[in-house]
Amino acid sequence: MNVAADNILTVRGLCKNFGALAVTQQVDLDLARGARIGLIGPNGAGKTTLVNLLTGMLSSDAGTIVIDGHHIEKAKPETRVRHGLVRTHQINTLLMETSVRDNVAIAVAERQNYAWRMLRYGPQWRACLDEAQHYLEEMRIGHAGDRRVSELPYGEQRLLEIAIGLSLKPRILLLDEPGAGIPSTEAHIIHEALESLPPDIAILLIEHDMDLVFKFAREIVVLVLGRVLTRDVPANISSNAEVRSVYLGRSVV
Amino acid sequence: MQALTILLDGISYGMVLFIISVGLTVTMGLMRVVNLAHGAFAMIGGYIATVLVLQAGVPFLLSALIAAVVAGALGGLAELTVYRPLYRKGELPQVLLTIGLCFVVIAGLTLFVGATPLPAIVPASLDRMVDIGFRSYPAYRLFLIVVGAVLAFIVWLIVERSLFGARLRAAVDDPQMARAVGMNVNRMFTVTFIGGCALAGFGGAIGAGVLPLEPFYALRYLVYFLIVVAVGGMGSFRGSLVAALAIGIVDTAGRYIVPQFGGFLLYVLVFGLLLWRPNGLLPPKSVA
Amino acid sequence: MKRRLIASAAAALITLSTAAYADVVKFGIIAPFSGPFAVWGKQFKDSVEAFQKLNGKSVNGHEIQIIWRDEGAGDASKSRQFAEELILREKVNVLGGFALTPDALAVSEVISESKTPTIILNAATSIVTRKSPYFLRVSMTVAQYVSPLGGWAVQNGIKSIYTMVSDYAPGIDAQDEFLSGFEKAGGKVLGKDRVPLNVTDFAPYMERALQSKADGLFIFAPAGAPSVAMVREFERRGLKAAGMKLLGTGEMQEIFLPSFGDSILGAISSTHYTESNQRPENIAFRKALTEVAGKDAVPDMASIAVWDALGLVYETVKALGPKFTGDQAIDFMKSKTINSPRGPISWDPKERDIIQNVYIREVKKVDGKLINVDLATYEKVRDPWKDNHPDAK
Amino acid sequence: MTNQQQATTQQQILAPAAMSRPFSPAMLWHLLPWVIALIFFFVGDGYHSLGTNILVMILFALSLDLALGYAGIITLGHAAFFGAGAYAAGIFAIHFNADPVLGLLAATAIAGLLGLLTGMLILHTRGETLLMLTLAIAAIFYEIANHARWLTGGDDGLSGIRVTPVFGLFRFDLWGKTAFLYALSVLFIWFIIAALVVRSPFGRSLDGIRQNTKRMRAIGTPVWWRLVAMYSLSAAMAGSAGALTAQSTRLVGLSTLELLTSGIVAVMLVLGGERRLYGAFIGAAIYVVVQDFAGSISPFIWMFVIGFLLIIIVLFFEGGLMGIIDSVVAKLKGKADASGQTGKRT
Secondary structure: OOOOOOEEEEEEEEEEEEOOEEEEEEEEEEEEOOOEEEEEOOOOOOHHHHHHHHHOOOOOOEEEEEEOOEEOOOOOHHHHHHOOEEEEOOOOOOOOOOEHHHHHHHHHHHHOOOOOOOOOOHHHHHHHHHHHHHHHHHOOOHHHOOOEHHHOOHHHHHHHHHHHHHHOOOOEEEEEOOOOOOOHHHHHHHHHHHHOOOOOOEEEEEOOOHHHHHHHOOEEEEEEOOEEEEEEOHHHHHHOHHHHHHHOOOOOO | OHHHHHHHHHHHHHHHHHHHHHHHHHHHHHOOOOOOOHHHHHHHHHHHHHHHHHHHOOOHHHHHHHHHHHHHHHHHHHHHHHHHHHHHOOHHHHHHHHHHHHHHHHHHHHHHHOOOOOOOOOOOOOOOEEEOOOOEEEHHHHHHHHHHHHHHHHHHHHHHHOHHHHHHHHHHHOHHHHHHOOOOHHHHHHHHHHHHHHHHHHHHHHHHHOOOOOOOHHHHOHHHHHHHHHHHOOOOHHHHHHHHHHHHHHHHHHHHHOHHHOHHHHHHHHHHHHHHOOOOOOOOHHHO | OHHHHHHHHHHHHHHHHOOOOOOEEEEEEEEOOOHHHHHHHHHHHHHHHHHHHHHOOEEOOEEEEEEEEEOOOOOHHHHHHHHHHHHHOOOOOEEEEOOOHHHHHHHHHHHHHHOOOEEEOOOOOHHHHHHOOOEEEOOOOHHHHHHHHHHHHHHOOOOEEEEEEEOOHHHHHHHHHHHHHHHHOOOEEEEEEEEOOOOOOOHHHHHHHHHHOOOEEEEEOOOOHHHHHHHHHHHHOOOOOOOOEEEEOHHHOHHHHHHHHHHHOOOEEEEOOOOOOOOHHHHHHHHHHHHHHOOOOOOOHHHHHHHHHHHHHHHHHHHHOOOOOHHHHHHHHHHOEEEEOOEEEEEOOOOOOEEEEEEEEEEEEEOOEEEEEEEEEEEEEOOHHHHHOOOOO | OOHHHHHHHHHHHHOOHHHOOOOOHHHHHHHHHHHHHHHHHHHOOOOHHHHHHHHHHHHHHHHHHHHHHHOOOOOOOOHHHHHHHHHHHHHHHHHOOOOHHHHHHHHHHHHHHHHHHHHHHHOOOOHHHHHHHHHHHHHHHHHHHHHOHHHHOHHHOEOOOOOOOEOOOEOOOOOOHHHHHHHHHHHHHHHHHHHHHHHOHHHHHHHHHHHOHHHHHHOOOOHHHHHHHHHHHHHHHHHHHHHHHHHHHOOEOHHHHOHHHHHHHHHHHHHHOOOOOHHHHHHHHHHHHHHHHHHHHOOOHHHHHHHHHHHHHHHHOOOHHHHHHHHHHHHHHOHHHHHHOOOOOO
């Protein structure tokens, strides 16, 4: 099997069954440094399952996941994060009772290995807060740092989600529907945020909003019934007959 | 033959646990409420039946039925007033409110009825030995087994064979979906809560010969009821029957065979089982 | 702390209103009024009221004031805390109470240091009185009231025995003491079970006892749910029908008999007080008690203990006046012999433990009421444990 | 960075993080519990045992606040560690060394170790299952203590505990004055530790785990280890409280391991308000004092009172008594100020 030299993530033959139901079948996936890949597919295609398999929230039945030469398919979720594989969530999993800045700072502390500190943590925590503020500003929500997350408008909560992902210094960032639930008038905020992400991070964007995917992605992977149907540049995808028929609701397999 | 005796003892004991606990498995499985006050409803039932038998001369079974009705009504009242706001809260508030309810019931019954254990109300017709072929055996225990089996069958009919039961199972498996398809989940909660409390009250009354009634009843046996629910799998009707019988038999056999281990055995087994299967023996689909 | 303010204000008023030479003698009682042992507290209080009704609230013009403290559900540290408070704040002259042995052990340091005479109203483990020279027991020890039963059983046709006791210190003491008497008299032991305290389904244990085919079953369980369940299962499982005799101690106190129903008929017990005895002291005691607590009031070991304790305190004040040291009081009390409703009682001057009669009784139905009827009396029984362990501390 | 933040930063360099906010007169409130305790020490003759008991229960409730309040570990078995600490301190004093500080350290370590071992077993689970497992652990501990009569005294309790003077200087006097100050010092040390820990990155990550375990997994938090660590810390603290009760009363009973003890400490915590540190202070103090008072009026009134109080607090005053105080203070300060405090709870 050919593996490109600058591949950061290599997935081969990934499988997952729920009882008799095969939700992920023989998925191969390569992400190069700085890649911008869109992952699309109809409801029930297994997109979220795939993300959960990659991040270790679910354990796979077969297949390998390699980051930079490290096999991580058996690793715990937190170990995968330490290898630079980071995700954001489809529905909000933010700490609603905590302040916006602390939400990011907690993630920074985790990355910096300060999170075990119980006593004498003053300077470290301050550094975490400063770094957190930096990511908030990068996502243009620096003004909201002191507010409680539950008081934040939904769109800004989505940006906070991305800021937390960034604060973990990912090499691969899996964005699980960052635009979900955002009114179309505000969709551009997310797009702008995505465009401003550091270029060296490989990004896999899972999204229903086709506008957003086609604007952002340089390549698109189509997932149908747990299999990779095709992978191509956006222009070819939109003209692909098979993909069209899938989205029109007819089965192709 | 000794083994058969132990089995009968265990099953009759388990049946009492089942009758009282089956309502608790619904509350904890369906409503997701850690309900530590369930024993209080069994206790109310037992106290009412005792007072009826001793003061008013009401027959044993009839007073147990009246106790069930009253316990059910009080349960419904409690569901509408103090339990409903609890559904949205975390486990800790649930634990504490229901402990509070327990305290109030204990204090109330003690003030009205007294602090000594209540006299037995098992009628003479049951409080004797009957010949069952290989030996003579307490009639009361056979009575418990029969009543338990009948109730288990009725519960099975309701849960597995009625429309209400189908809805109930659906709601236990996926509460959000049940709401989404327009079920009146609130009413279902009230109805099942009433049913569960009525069963508990009935169990408290007829089981008084195995679990004697006294002011701390509500707390003393609570751990057993909770164990039935946890071992059976929260929200699982079949699980609670299997668990109740298993606990009855294991506890009884353990005490018969190795009495020196006494209290240890059950706790250690439950501890091990929950580590092995955190969701119990037969958990419903939603948590499987 | 309002109640204490009220109490002390009331005490102050009374002091002022009586003549200048009159004093208040304070008797502090620490007992459970809540929790599983609340019955003890209630019985104490009723009996105290009855005593004061019969004998007045003062001795030679000196008021005898009772100060209560609720130690709750068997929390020994509470007991110690209240003892300190009663001694330091209330300046009690005599202390008393203690339902359970740990409650009494908890105060031994405090009373030794403050030299406060302390009357044990229940705690029944033998060693307690050796823990402080200011302890004096008016209740009983487990070993004491069990000791005659084993010998009696063998003499009365119970040649083999099965024992079933709750798995806690008094239960084990009772079992050992019973068996030592039983075996000495030539009886045969067919089985010994210890039942955990939290058990209330006695089916498996009773089944074992039934299979042993012993002549008798000796039980010891805390009063309340466990003993009630034990006796019911004894009846229900046909041990009684099989001709087995039930032997016990405090389980068969008259106050608990209604909880058992007729299944208790024929049960044998040995204790230091038969509630229905016809001594004039007992008739007067029961009369006073029913006047205070209603016609259904039944005295028990708790009532009799506090009744005699008050008797001792009144005698002490009569003899020594309202001001006395702890040593004077203890020396006086332990030299007394009292005609108690239970029979004559006196004290071992060295051990300060009670010497009293022990009665073997049987539950019978008299005039439609379950009561205990004396079968035998063992006079002036000492605590055998102390005699067997002269040096234990 | 705003000016205020910079000021904060400078302060933090000088002071430990718990006291990192710029000084304001309102901070003097933090002295209040300690001042009350010291005043009590001088005027409370005859009540020092009661006072010590309150301090012990505060420490116990505080330990539960760490596990249950902050980390969200739902437990009804914390008495296991309280009792283990008490027995460990008692047994240590009888068989090894009567020095109170050594005994306290030993008890703390043993309780912490037991917390570590049991925590590793049970903290995979959550919710009702966890609740049942904690119940079972406490029940097993209870049975062990009940059976190991030769070591624990069984039902008679462990007595004969000797305690030498603290640091060889301060004798445990009969009336509990030394014990009171000793308990107060231990509570103070643990309080500082607790206050530091809950504001630490570690404490914040546990607060995060309580709010959303999934989120914390996603940022790479080893959730199980973190919970085990906090549980052990909390167990050690509960063990300290148990050791204090053993040393101050020279007595350990089986009741230290009872289900009721676990329940009561949870009641105290919620009464005062969880996740507030001071909630433990108010809850334990009010509970012990009111029980002392109401219990003497009538046997069962106390159960009524506490039962109703629990129901009302849960239904209407989430956050307990401290929550009520907080909201009153917030109202007094005015709304503008109050909204500025968002996300910073003490």
